[in-house]
Amino acid sequence: MEKIIEATDLNKTFMLGAVAVEVLKDISLSIGKGEFITIMGPSGSGKSTLLYLLGGLDKPTSGKILIKGQDISVLSDEEESVMRRREVGFVFQFYNLIPNLTVEDNIMLPILLDGKKINKYSSKLEEILDIVELSDRKNHTPRELSGGQQQRVAIARALINEPDIILADEPTGNLDSKTSEEVMRLFQRINQEKGKTILQVSHSLETAKYGNRIINVKDGRVW
Numbered sequence: 379m380e381k382i383i384e385a386t387d388l389n390k391t392f393m394l395g396a397v398a399v400e401v402l403k404d405i406s407l408s409i410g411k412g413e414f415i416t417i418m419g420p421s422g423s424g425k426s427t428l429l430y431l432l433g434g435l436d437k438p439t440s441g442k443i444l445i446k447g448q449d450i451s452v453l454s455d456e457e458e459s460v461m462r463r464r465e466v467g468f469v470f471q472f473y474n475l476i477p478n479l480t481v482e483d484n485i486m487l488p489i490l491l492d493g494k495k496i497n498k499y500s501s502k503l504e505e506i507l508d509i510v511e512l513s514d515r516k517n518h519t520p521r522e523l524s525g526g527q528q529q530r531v532a533i534a535r536a537l538i539n540e541p542d543i544i545l546a547d548e549p550t551g552n553l554d555s556k557t558s559e560e561v562m563r564l565f566q567r568i569n570q571e572k573g574k575t576i577l578q579v580s581h582s583l584e585t586a587k588y589g590n591r592i593i594n595v596k597d598g599r600v601w
């Protein structure tokens with residue numbers, strides 16, 4: 379299987395005052411293109427830290443990460459943020475939408491940030507609104523939407539730049555079980571029909587069954 383993310387000997391240490399806290403220890407893993415991975419483990423075990431490293435949102439203390447064969451440590455800050463915007467879409471537990479922007483404007487934000495012309499993306503926007511089933515809500519603001527709808531806006535925003543990789547940190551952690559199921563089915567469609575590689579962090583085996591592989595993290599190690 380073609381590899382899309384490869385991590386070798388990742389270590390991450392946070393300094394809390396004078397105390398070094400080793401959060402990730404000697405993690406090596408590789409993710410195949412088109413996989414749907416669930417990272418599981420106890421609270422505080424380092425799942426989010428690992429996810430952010432794999433997506434280039436944070437840097438390891440030591441070790442190497444290749445995204446689509448590119449060693450991201452050699453990129454300049456500018457190159458790295460371009461890589462992140464184009465190759466990776468992020469979805470968070472609490473949606474992280476901008477409250478006073480409409481659904482449409484929230485989804486288009488990555489395009490704006492990338493300095494691209496918004497009008498070139500109008501058919502793409504319609505296609506994505508259709509996938510997340512929010513075509514009739516595009517002029518609403520987030521506070522007029524349910525939690526599940528807000529998370530679908532966040533998923534649409536993660537898709538607009540057509541990244542190959544979607545990272546999601548406990549995307550259903552704030553949703554009831556029925557809504558979680560809808561969101562997970564949406565991720566599954568995005569994985570199977572659009573071929574996106576998905577890495578989610580989750581506490582629940584229920585949501586892990588939508589993916590093809592579980593990576594277990596405990597005390598900063600993959601086991």
Ligand code: ADP
Nearest residue numbers: 392393394401420421422423424425426427428
């Ligand atoms: P999880 O997502 O599995 O709950 P995290 O990756 O968020 O775990 O955190 C793992 C550990 O790293 C925790 O002990 C947390 O307090 C610590 N940690 C995470 N981010 C930071 C940070 N920016 N500074 C200091 N410690 C951090």
Ligand code: MG
Nearest residue numbers: 425426427579
């Ligand atoms: Mg976390």
